[in-house]
Amino acid sequence: SQQGEEDPQALSIQEGENATMNCSYKTSINNLQWYRQNSGRGLVHLILIRSNEREKHSGRLRVTLDTSKKSSSLLITASRAADTASYFCARSYNNNDMRFGAGTRLTVKP
Amino acid sequence: NAGVMQNPRHLVRRRGQEARLRCSPMKGHSHVYWYRQLPEEGLKFMVYLQKENIIDESGMPKERFSAEFPKEGPSILRIQQVVRGDSAAYFCASSTSGGLDEQYFGPGTRLTVT
Numbered sequence: 325s326q327q328g329e330e331d332p333q334a335l336s337i338q339e340g341e342n343a344t345m346n347c348s349y350k351t352s353i354n355n356l357q358w359y360r361q362n363s364g365r366g367l368v369h370l371i372l373i374r375s376n377e378r379e380k381h382s383g384r385l386r387v388t389l390d391t392s393k394k395s396s397s398l399l400i401t402a403s404r405a406a407d408t409a410s411y412f413c414a415r416s417y418n419n420n421d422m423r424f425g426a427g428t429r430l431t432v433k434p
Numbered sequence: 435n436a437g438v439m440q441n442p443r444h445l446v447r448r449r450g451q452e453a454r455l456r457c458s459p460m461k462g463h464s465h466v467y468w469y470r471q472l473p474e475e476g477l478k479f480m481v482y483l484q485k486e487n488i489i490d491e492s493g494m495p496k497e498r499f500s501a502e503f504p505k506e507g508p509s510i511l512r513i514q515q516v517v518r519g520d521s522a523a524y525f526c527a528s529s530t531s532g533g534l535d536e537q538y539f540g541p542g543t544r545l546t547v548t
Contacts (some may be wrong), residue, residue, distance in 0.1 A: 357537075366438075366539045366540055368539070372536050412476060412477065422479060424477040426475055
């Protein structure tokens with residue numbers, strides 16, 4: 325399967341801790357994007373990282389990409405209860421195709 | 435900019451009826467994507483359209499499902515003769531160009547087939 329995997333499937337942490345989610349893929353990508361989905365809502369775009377980039381930051385979010393390992397990670401620092409959501413990585417293989425994994429369900433306890 | 439609009443937000447249909455889901459892309463976006471999300475699963479690509487053209491429908495079931503993006507008006511995802519297994523959330527996304535750019539998602543339409 326081209327989709328690869330996300331792990332962990334579920335993550336529960338205390339407010340203030342850091343949360344790390346990982347995403348792997350099997351064939352070369354053009355870019356990889358991370359999205360957040362709050363329960364019952366649509367997706368919100370977080371960060372796009374291109375295949376020639378290694379790291380990007382946005383506020384408390386940090387995304388890394390290791391093309392040799394075909395993996396990416398999303399780090400949320402100093403987590404808040406409002407960060408509770410599902411996080412999806414989407415792998416873009418060509419102009420027409422973006423594949424999502426099953427996501428990581430993050431719970432941040434106050 | 436109003437963002438990607440989808441309606442209805444919730445749709446209930448009996449088995450055998452037709453479901454029509456609408457998606458208005460963000461202003462200036464001419465590329466529309468449809469995704470389906472089954473309960474407890476990730477999103478799955480269905481179809482990619484530009485104005486008046488289907489570019490890639492490799493993720494769309496061969497029967498009962500169709501999509502269009504006319505010159506004027508929203509993109510429509512149409513499901514004929516719905517079955518219980520069609521119950522899912524259907525998300526539309528738009529972008530300014532193909533998959534190298536960010537896709538902006540709508541709030542989704544939750545279809546329930548009874």
